[in-house]
Amino acid sequence: MxxxxxxxxxxxxxxxxxxxxxxxxxxxSPLVLDLRKADVRISLGISEPAAQFKAGEILLSDLDxxxxxxxxxxxxxxxxxxxxxLRELEEEGVAVINSxxxxxxxxxxxxxSYLLARAGLPVPxxxxxxxxxxxxxxxxxxxxxxxxxxxxxxxxxIARVKNWEIQFSDRKTGPAPVxxxxxxxxxEKGMLYIQEFIENPGRDIRAFxxxxxxxxxxxxxxxxxxxxxxxxxxxxxxxxxxxxxxxxIAERASLAIGTxxxxxxIIEGPExxxxxxxxxxxGQCNENRKGPRILEVNGTPSxxxxxxxxxxxxxxxxxxxxxxxx
Numbered sequence: 001m002x003x004x005x006x007x008x009x010x011x012x013x014x015x016x017x018x019x020x021x022x023x024x025x026x027x028x029s030p031l032v033l034d035l036r037k038a039d040v041r042i043s044l045g046i047s048e049p050a051a052q053f054k055a056g057e058i059l060l061s062d063l064d065x066x067x068x069x070x071x072x073x074x075x076x077x078x079x080x081x082x083x084x085x086l087r088e089l090e091e092e093g094v095a096v097i098n099s100x101x102x103x104x105x106x107x108x109x110x111x112x113s114y115l116l117a118r119a120g121l122p123v124p125x126x127x128x129x130x131x132x133x134x135x136x137x138x139x140x141x142x143x144x145x146x147x148x149x150x151x152x153x154x155x156x157x158i159a160r161v162k163n164w165e166i167q168f169s170d171r172k173t174g175p176a177p178v179x180x181x182x183x184x185x186x187x188e189k190g191m192l193y194i195q196e197f198i199e200n201p202g203r204d205i206r207a208f209x210x211x212x213x214x215x216x217x218x219x220x221x222x223x224x225x226x227x228x229x230x231x232x233x234x235x236x237x238x239x240x241x242x243x244x245x246x247x248x249i250a251e252r253a254s255l256a257i258g259t260x261x262x263x264x265x266i267i268e269g270p271e272x273x274x275x276x277x278x279x280x281x282x283g284q285c286n287e288n289r290k291g292p293r294i295l296e297v298n299g300t301p302s303x304x305x306x307x308x309x310x311x312x313x314x315x316x317x318x319x320x321x322x323x324x325x326x
Contacts, residue, residue: 001027001028001029002028002064002065002326003029003031003062003063003064003065004023004028004030004031004063004064004065004066004067004322005030005031005032005033005055005058005060005063005065005066005067006019006020006023006030006031006032006033006066006067006069007033007034007035007066007067007068007069007070007071008032008033008034008069008070009034009035009036009069009070009071009072010070011032013069013070013302014302014303014304014307015069015301015302015303015304015314015315016032016069016070018303018307018313018314018315019067019069019315019318019319020032021315022313022315022316022318022319023319025316025319026319026320026323028319031058031063033055033056033058033060034055034056034072035055035071035072035082035085035086036072036074036078036082037055037056038053038054038055038060038082038085039054039055040052040053040054040085040088041054049061051088053085053088053089053092060085060089060094061089061092061094063089063094064094064095064326065094065095065096065097065322065326066086066089066094066095066096066097067097067318067322068086068096068097068098068100068103068300069300070300071083071086071103071300083100083103083104086099086100087100087101095322095325095326097260097261097318097321097322098258098259098260098261098262098299098300099258099260101258102257102258102259102260102299103259103299103300104299105257105258105259105297105299106257106259106262106296106297106298106299106300107151107299108150108151109148109149109150109151109152109193109296110126110128110150110191110193112257112296112297113126115256115257116253116256116257116294116297118256119252119253119255119256121249121252121253121256121294122249122290122291122292122293122294123293123294123295124195124196124198124267124293124295125142125195125196126193126194126195126196127194127195128191128192128193128194129191129192129194130186130190130191130192131186132179132182132183132186135147135182135186135192135194136178136179136182138194139161139164139178139194142194142196142197143162144160144161144162144196144197144199145160145161145162145194145195145196145197146158146159146160146161146194146195146196146197147159147160147161147166147185147192147193147194148193148195149189149193150189150191150193156169157169159181159185160197161178162197164178165178166178166181166182198267198269198293199269200267200268200269201268202221203219203220203221203268204219204220204265204266204267204268204295205217205218205219205220205240205242205246205265205266205267205268205292206218206220206237206263206264206265206266206301206305206306207240207242207246207247207250207263207264207266208261208262208263208264208301208303208306208312208314209250209251209253209254209259209261209262209263209264210260210261210314210317210318210321211260211261211317211321212251212254212255213251214242214247214250214251214264215306215312215314215317216306216309216310216312217240217241217242217246217250217306218237218238218239218240218305218306218309218310219237219238219239219240220237220305221237221238237305237308237309238309239309239310240309245291245292246266246292249264249266249292249294250264250266250294253294253297254297257297257299259297259299260318260321261301261314261317261318261321262297262298262299262301263297263298263301263302264294264297264298265294265295265296265297265298266292266293266294266295267292267293267294267295268292269290269291269292269293301314303315
């Protein structure tokens with residue numbers, strides 16, 4: 001029987017439990033592990049491997065495959081060490097999904113935007129800067145802008161700058177002084193990742209892609225008075241049927257980032273809801289229509305939202321994909 005490891009940090013996490021259950025249903029005996037407890041012994045020996053990778057009592061190099069639900073947060077060197085382990089396990093012949101490169105591509109919003117745009121996929125106009133002066137110029141040009149942490153998650157610490165007032169997504173305080181706040185952010189982060197704010201119908205789309213195919217999607221609707229659609233920020237979910245265009249860009253986005261499974265976040269502009277405006281006249285193209293744009297790609301997505309909305313369990317698709325490649 002093939003040995004499949006599942007890397008988790010929270011045993012009560014819905015997606016972690018779903019992956020474990022799906023693996024058992026497919027006849028596997030999954031080995032559950034926490035990469036924060038991994039250690040590596042490196043030695044030079046003729047009869048022994050150069051490195052021994054262990055997480056608790058599990059010898060990681062003996063695995064046929066490793067599904068990464070969560071690497072675990074923490075200090076830079078600790079997180080970097082865990083990604084090194086994943087890369088080295090790949091070199092040892094273990095099938096790691098998502099691959100460490102794919103997870104890092106997705107986690108780095110700046111680099112993900114670059115990869116998506118390079119693949120010809122629609123993204124919000126994005127400008128990255130390293131000075132307050134440059135940031136102020138960008139914000140002035142956008143008029144309504146969003147500043148995101150490059151390595152943020154769950155909609156935390158996202159700032160919107162409109163009419164020269166800055167408001168954070170997850171803070172109860174009122175608008176803060178723009179220039180002073182930019183100085184603090186720049187001192188903390190060293191750069192600023194700024195995108196145009198796209199007027200939208202108060203929702204975005206989370207499409208779930210496995211093995212290059214979009215298996216389903218949900219709308220994530222912002223809570224009353226909020227402009228952030230994340231479920232973790234009080235948003236709600238509803239069923240979404242992807243258009244052919246949305247399905248295509250979700251699948252291409254997963255490919256561009258390199259993920260086996262991913263959550264693709266897509267924003268609709270107001271023009272997407274105006275059917276008459278979007279109808280093409282034969283022989284003409286709608287030059288003013290931007291269409292849906294990809295906000296980001298999540299390389300370690302939760303499957304709970306799409307399961308609650310549709311009864312679709314992404315974990316089953318992930319295990320089936322793995323079963324087919326082993």
